[in-house]
Amino acid sequence: MNALVLRLRGDAAELAELAQRLRGVAAALPDPPPWLSAALTDHVRRCERASGDLARAAQELHRHAETSFLH
Amino acid sequence: MSGCLDEHGGGAPAGVAEREARLKAAALELARVAERIRATGERTASALLDPVLTRSALARPVSALRVHAALLQAVTSRRGLGFAFGGTLARLGGVAGMESLARQVAVTSLRLRIAAVALTHPELLTDPATRALVDAATGDREIEAGRLLRAMVAERGASEAMSAVAPIIMEVLAARALVDENPFNDGCGWAIATGRRPDAEPLLGLATRAITRWDRGEGSATPADAPPGLTTRGGVLGFLGNIAALGTDGRVLLQEVEGGRYVLHAPGMGFGRPINDTPQDFVGAGRNAMLNDSPYVRALAKAIRAFGVPDGAPLALIGHSEGGAAVMNLAQNPAFCARYRVTHVVCVGSPIDFKVCADADTWVASITNQHDIVPALDGLGTGSCFADLHPGWYVVDYTHPSHRFPQCHSIGVYLADLREHLPAARAHLDEQLAAYRGAVLRSQVYRLHDREAR
Numbered sequence: 001m002n003a004l005v006l007r008l009r010g011d012a013a014e015l016a017e018l019a020q021r022l023r024g025v026a027a028a029l030p031d032p033p034p035w036l037s038a039a040l041t042d043h044v045r046r047c048e049r050a051s052g053d054l055a056r057a058a059q060e061l062h063r064h065a066e067t068s069f070l071h
Numbered sequence: 072m073s074g075c076l077d078e079h080g081g082g083a084p085a086g087v088a089e090r091e092a093r094l095k096a097a098a099l100e101l102a103r104v105a106e107r108i109r110a111t112g113e114r115t116a117s118a119l120l121d122p123v124l125t126r127s128a129l130a131r132p133v134s135a136l137r138v139h140a141a142l143l144q145a146v147t148s149r150r151g152l153g154f155a156f157g158g159t160l161a162r163l164g165g166v167a168g169m170e171s172l173a174r175q176v177a178v179t180s181l182r183l184r185i186a187a188v189a190l191t192h193p194e195l196l197t198d199p200a201t202r203a204l205v206d207a208a209t210g211d212r213e214i215e216a217g218r219l220l221r222a223m224v225a226e227r228g229a230s231e232a233m234s235a236v237a238p239i240i241m242e243v244l245a246a247r248a249l250v251d252e253n254p255f256n257d258g259c260g261w262a263i264a265t266g267r268r269p270d271a272e273p274l275l276g277l278a279t280r281a282i283t284r285w286d287r288g289e290g291s292a293t294p295a296d297a298p299p300g301l302t303t304r305g306g307v308l309g310f311l312g313n314i315a316a317l318g319t320d321g322r323v324l325l326q327e328v329e330g331g332r333y334v335l336h337a338p339g340m341g342f343g344r345p346i347n348d349t350p351q352d353f354v355g356a357g358r359n360a361m362l363n364d365s366p367y368v369r370a371l372a373k374a375i376r377a378f379g380v381p382d383g384a385p386l387a388l389i390g391h392s393e394g395g396a397a398v399m400n401l402a403q404n405p406a407f408c409a410r411y412r413v414t415h416v417v418c419v420g421s422p423i424d425f426k427v428c429a430d431a432d433t434w435v436a437s438i439t440n441q442h443d444i445v446p447a448l449d450g451l452g453t454g455s456c457f458a459d460l461h462p463g464w465y466v467v468d469y470t471h472p473s474h475r476f477p478q479c480h481s482i483g484v485y486l487a488d489l490r491e492h493l494p495a496a497r498a499h500l501d502e503q504l505a506a507y508r509g510a511v512l513r514s515q516v517y518r519l520h521d522r523e524a525r
Contacts, residue, residue: 004121011111018104018111022176025097025104033186039179046172047108050151054115057141061124064134068127 002065008058012051019047087190094187095456101180102265102456109173109261112155116146162254174249177264181242181249182209184454188238191470192441200226201235209246216247234475237442241452244273263450266457268361268425283358283365285346288521290370292377295322295518305334305508307500308490310389311419314338315482321349321519323371323394325378329509332387333380337371338482339392339420339445350519351393359396360422360449363404367397370519372407378515380411387415387507391482392445395421395437405429415504419485422449424460434503435461438496440488441470443480465503467496 026032026040118124119142128135146155154161154169164171185205189195196202200223207216223232236243241263248260255276262269271278300316302309305328313324319341326334338351345353350367358365380386388398395418402413408429416428419438422445428435439446441453451457453468471479471492478484489497501508 002123004118004124007114008118011114014107014111018107021100021104025100029093029097036179036183036186039175039182043172043176043179046151046153046175049148050108050112050145050172053141053145053148053151054111057115057118057138057145060134060138060141064124064127064131064138067134068131 002061005058005062005065008054008061012054012058015047015051015054019044019051022047091187091190094183094190095454095458098180098183098187098454099456101176101183105173105176105180106265108152108176109155109157109171112146112152112171112173113157115142115152116156116160118142119146161257165254165257166252168252170250177261178209178246178249180456181246181264181454184242184456185209185239187456188242188441188454192238194235195239198235204236205239205243208243209250230475230477233444233477234442234479237444237476238453238470240444241273241447241450242454245450248273248276259450266451266455266460269450270361279357279361283354283362286350286352286354286358286365286521288350288366288369289523290350290366290368290373291520291523292323292370292374292517293520293524294377295516297324297514297516298322301511301514303511305504305511307417307497307504308486310334310336310387310417310504311391311482311486311489314389314391314394315486317516319351321351322516323374323519324514324516325374325380326511327378327513328507328511330506331381332385332507332509333375333378334387334389334507335371335375335398337367337388337390337394337398339390339394348520348522350397350521355521356393356396357448359393359400363400363426365397365400366521367393367519368400368404370517370521371397371401374517374519375411377517382410383412385414385506386411387417387504388413389417389419390421391419391485392421392480395419396423396426399423399426399428399435402426402428402430402433402435408433415507417500417504419482420445420480422446424449424451424455427461434465435463436465436467436500436503438467438485438489438493439469440474440479440485441468442474442476444476445480465499467493469493469496 022040022044146152153171154164155171204219207219245260245263248256256273259269259271259273298316301313313336317324317338319338324336340356341351350370355367359367390398398416401407402416403426413433415434417436420443
């Protein structure tokens with residue numbers, strides 16, 4: 001396993017954590033205006049999607065590393 | 072204007088203050104999240120060029136291609152990070168109108184800051200023109216934002232149009248910088264959105280050092296005649312009255328008061344030519360706001376030496392506008408503070424949020440009108456959610472419905488406001504400056520120039 005795979009996995013986890021923090025912002029604001037609710041919902045969805053994208057990239061890299069001299 | 076004691080023209084209702092604090096806390100959290108998303112995206116994008124990965128592609132091209140495809144998907148997906156590259160590629164993406172999740176989160180943070188300010192300035196969102204301008208500026212509709220601003224200026228005049236958006240001007244400019252196609256102002260937009268000192272201006276992205284390069288010189292101070300109306304006793308109104316009497320033609324004042332204490336009075340920028348032979352000009356104002364040294368600062372130090380202020384003597388520095396930024400630059404100079412004991416700094420209408428005194432014991436007061444754009448020129452205005460920069464400062468960030476910019480920036484209006492509308496702030500300032508309220512024993516006006524006479 002090389003450092004790049006670990007970094008990508010770490011960043012994927014970080015994005016998932018940031019999605020949680022965005023949910024926390026939404027929860028901390030009672031009666032948010034519609035534009036804010038829409039924006040935060042979109043940010044959370046994109047953050048989760050980005051987390052998945054990075055996790056997939058880490059997985060591909062891990063497979064690649066196992067079959068090459070990377071590991 | 073952080074660490075702020077707000078004086079909202081008599082005080083805002085407690086519920087409003089609580090909602091404002093909640094919105095600003097949310098804005099701060101979003102700013103921090105935006106920064107981390109941005110860093111994550113840039114790290115991921117840099118993996119595409121990882122040298123070990125590139126070398127391994129020679130041995131296993133098919134699986135390496137799959138890795139690159141997955142990474143590329145991660146840093147370009149419009150449903151994920153968006154266009155997440157940093158550096159030159161980020162600029163090219165900006166030109167091409169590519170958006171990123173990090174920027175969108177930063178813009179939401181800025182919109183929350185605007186919403187927080189609007190609680191005490193409801194006209195920002197109830198006035199259809201201002202609301203439309205905010206929506207356009209934060210929604211990547213740059214041409215429409217420009218058209219709306221021109222229409223406001225034509226309809227209401229420049230003064231009223233600027234006054235209308237003054238309390239949120241930095242948030243609007245930062246949002247515009249983040250979403251427009253100009254790649255050169257992105258860094259400034261990020262700096263304002265995340266509470267760091269910008270190194271460029273937000274409209275075009277001109278670098279601070281490029282703007283201020285015309286403000287050069289070793290600074291000089293020569294004795295000059297005193298104007299009429301200088302005070303003979305200390306006190307904040309007297310000190311600010313002195314600054315009003317000096318005008319903005321390059322003159323500063325030093326006074327020795329009873330008890331071996333000294334007071335420096337530094338006026339702000341003079342209107343007229345943007346570059347003149349005194350430090351009180353437009354380029355000097357920009358330099359003092361954004362950088363830590365200037366001809367004004369060097370000339371002030373020379374005036375203090377010429378007045379014969381003894382080493383170790385207690386010194387109060389009073390400045391308006393650019394003068395406030397210049398005296399803060401003196402106060403954050405370790406060599407200056409090793410020589411003199413800067414006990415107090417009082418800045419009125421000055422952009423000083425990113426300045427830090429060399430002596431932690433120096434007491435700092437910042438008085439700003441929320442309709443005054445000048446104090447926000449360092450990137451932090453009324454909507455700032457970064458309240459932890461200077462928790463020890465005494466900050467009065469007040470508003471008054473009749474104020475108009477640029478009139479509200481004048482020393483005369485600040486003087487009148489402290490006299491008539493801010494009695495508690497005035498009393499507190501006088502209490503803090505009690506040691507400097509004795510009789511004036513000696514006064515000398517100095518005329519400052521950027522350079523020594525040849």
